[in-house]
Amino acid sequence: NSFCDFIEFKHDNIIMNTSQFTQSSWARHVS
16 A cells, blocks of 8 residues: 555665654654
8 A cells, every 4th residue: 555655665764764754753654
């Protein structure tokens, strides 16, 4: 689904930008 595609697409960026992609961001997307 689109969420999985989003994760696949952003995965490398998430590794590089963990400080920006916080748990708060995760909570917003998951909720």
